[in-house]
Amino acid sequence: MKDKIRSIIKKLGRFGYKINHANKSHIDPVCGMEASSDLFQVDYKGESYYFCSDHCKERFVANPDNYAK
Numbered sequence: 230m231k232d233k234i235r236s237i238i239k240k241l242g243r244f245g246y247k248i249n250h251a252n253k254s255h256i257d258p259v260c261g262m263e264a265s266s267d268l269f270q271v272d273y274k275g276e277s278y279y280f281c282s283d284h285c286k287e288r289f290v291a292n293p294d295n296y297a298k
Contacts, residue, residue, distance in 0.1 A: 255279035
């Protein structure tokens, strides 16, 4: 179910719609874009990282030391 929701949100993003959850805003460490949802989130070495898309999340997971603070 979570994958279906992510897919729908990604498709809506392509049409200019933006999903905000509790007005939290984070910066994606991979591309530098605003990541306003915690759907794409990873915890690494005690820190939480948020991503604008599954693509950026997967790039981070593949090489986290390249992007982590």
